[in-house]
Amino acid sequence: DAKTTQPTSMDCAEGRAANLPCNHSTISGNEYVYWYRQIHSQGPQYIIHGLKNNETNEMASLIITEDRKSSTLILPHATLRDTAVYYCIVRGVNTNAGKSTFGDGTTLTVKP
Amino acid sequence: GAVVSQHPSWVICKSGTSVKIECRSLDFQATTMFWYRQFPKQSLMLMATSNEGSKATYEQGVEKDKFLINHASLTLSTLTVTSAHPEDSSFYICSARNRDVSGNTIYFGEGSWLTVV
Numbered sequence: 594d595a596k597t598t599q600p601t602s603m604d605c606a607e608g609r610a611a612n613l614p615c616n617h618s619t620i621s622g623n624e625y626v627y628w629y630r631q632i633h634s635q636g637p638q639y640i641i642h643g644l645k646n647n648e649t650n651e652m653a654s655l656i657i658t659e660d661r662k663s664s665t666l667i668l669p670h671a672t673l674r675d676t677a678v679y680y681c682i683v684r685g686v687n688t689n690a691g692k693s694t695f696g697d698g699t700t701l702t703v704k705p
Numbered sequence: 706g707a708v709v710s711q712h713p714s715w716v717i718c719k720s721g722t723s724v725k726i727e728c729r730s731l732d733f734q735a736t737t738m739f740w741y742r743q744f745p746k747q748s749l750m751l752m753a754t755s756n757e758g759s760k761a762t763y764e765q766g767v768e769k770d771k772f773l774i775n776h777a778s779l780t781l782s783t784l785t786v787t788s789a790h791p792e793d794s795s796f797y798i799c800s801a802r803n804r805d806v807s808g809n810t811i812y813f814g815e816g817s818w819l820t821v822v
Contacts, residue, residue, distance in 0.1 A: 629813070636711070636798045636813040637749070680748075684811075692739060693800070693811060695749040 597681045602700040605675075611668040613699050615681030618662040624685045626657060628666045630677040631698070637680065640666065671703045708732055709801045711814035718821055723787045726817045728799030734779035735801035739811070740772075743796040755782040789821040 598616040605611040617626065625644050629637040641648055641655045643664070648655045654667040668675055680698040708731040718724045728738055736757045741749040753774050754762040761774035773785040782801075786793055800813040 627811070634796070634816070634818075636709075636816040637800075639810060639812055642810060692751055692754060693749075694751070695741075697748050 596694070597683055597696055599679070599681055599696060599699045601697065602702070604702050604704055605668075605671045607673060607703055607705050608670055611671040611675065611701055611703070613666040613668075613679050613681075613701065614663065615666070616663045617681070617683045620661050620683050621685065624683045626655065626661075626664050627682045627684060627693070628653070628655065628679065629682065629693075630675075630679045630701075632674075632677045640679075671701075673703050673705065675701065676703045677701060709735075709799065709812045709814040711797075711799055711817050713817060714815060715818035716820070718789055718819070720790055720821055721788055723785055724789060724819060725783055725785045726797055726799075726819070728782045728784070728801070728814050730780045730801040730803075730812075733801075733803045735782075735803065736779060737802045738776060738782040739800045739802075740774060740782075740784050741798040741800070743798060743816075749798060752784075786819065789819070791821045794819055794821045 625642050627642040628640040631637045641650055641653050643655045643657050657664045678698040678700050680695055682693045710729045710731055712727045716724055738755040740752045742752050743749045751764050752767045755774045755776040757776045757779055763769045771787055776782040796816050796818055798816045800811045802811050
């Protein structure tokens, strides 16, 4: 699985959009970009995933660059409960795929 | 969304004893489940891949005789920590792959805190 690079930490004001970047320059053509977040002492929570098109769901939007070497997770109106560690993972969908290699993620702190 | 449940959420056991953690996929069948371990202020580390009906595949450095994995059905995988030691105290997390979703989305359980005293 391709390696990802994320900033260690970010702050965001409550109510504002949080934009979390991720670099995955070695991504392969059949690998998806997944985002998860982990709130303290809980298991990772699935947020969104995409292959090459931008995606949006009730939680967030995912913007993937045309060359697919980077992506941005957007939380449109961050709340205090969005404070968590956000992980960007790149993973294939072939047989036995599913092992997720977790980097250190980005610690997002939403401030009042 | 798909739900993966772990039990127990937390457990305390004595050194030398064994403890079992269950991971269930509640609304989908999971032929593959994964077990992770997370120490405080660290990221998740994959321990093993659990395949239904076959032996688990362990990551390098993980003792297969110490961390026994059984995946007897399409909705249940268990991790048994045998002869537990205090250094085995950690947050154990499982995940399951839902092949019915595009991209084979992986869902994680809530995690299980193990404290060995």
